[in-house]
Amino acid sequence: MKEKLEAIKQAAVEAVKKAISEKEIEDLRVLYLGKKGELTAILKQMGGLSPEERPKMGQLVNDAKSYVEELVLKKKEELKAKATELKLKAETIDITMPAKTRETGKLHPLNTVLDDMIDIFQSMGFDVLDGPEVETDHYNFECLNVPADHPARDMQDTFYLGENLILRTQTSAAQVRTMETRKPPIRIICPGRVFRADEVDATHSPVFHQIEGLVVDKGITMCDLKGVLEQFAREIYGPETKVKFRPSFFPFTEPSVEVDVTCSECGGKGCRVCKGSGWIEILGAGMVHPNVLRMCGIDPDVYSGFAFGIGLDRLTTTRYKISDIRLLFENDKRFLEQF
């Protein structure tokens, strides 16, 4: 019996040593120490022993039981600690790992330049207005002194949406809307998108941007026009910028001018950007035609005014040395991230 006990004890010790999970250990505990376990069972066989041997044997079995019990307990704790350690290891956060970066949006270069322009004109007392992109013939042409069949309509290839509805070809339509609703003194700019059925190339897009300006008051002269536009050009391009007024034609102004500034790339010497001329055209302007004032309900004998239309896209491409206007509209992130 003694040998049997020893054998069971040894088997239990070996098994406990080898166990690798808490469940396995629990199973072993039941197998050897449980009510029907092997070590318990041996106690029941003691009936066949002599009265003197019984307590000795009982003592031996109990010793073996507590020995195994202690072993099981120890192993259980060991495995538990190991499991916790593994769990903690799996959950550790490596604070040296690079963080996920969150992309932040930026202003589109067109908006940056537009914001600058708005600042400049607001500091000169201009209000900023908005106008509809879908216009009627009346506002886009008729009241700007461009009646139907007028040859000047050929200057702007128009997208027609219906008989009378068009996509505005110029922000000048805002002039008419303003004069119809406001009384002089008027001093406004109206930035916005304009549309023309142009062939797309490096300098032409069917969608582009203009900023219309309009000033109407008593005694406004060409000097006011020159002063405002020179101030604007110097603030946008720098104080050394020279401004040149060339006679031109627009149906809604008389006299009309086109305005060039010294090329910001070469400073006026002539380069690729200005096609060797040293100058870059940035806007059209003029004194508001008396017909336009009259059609908008303003008496040209009392009031006079000037107007201008600035190309925002050209201003942006020259400022940032962008070689192709299409880049402004493709929304390629690699391009936009550079600003």
Ligand code: DAH
């Ligand atoms: N609307 C003209 C264009 O698109 C630009 C322009 C010229 C606007 C003269 C004006 C102006 O207000 O007075 O070419």
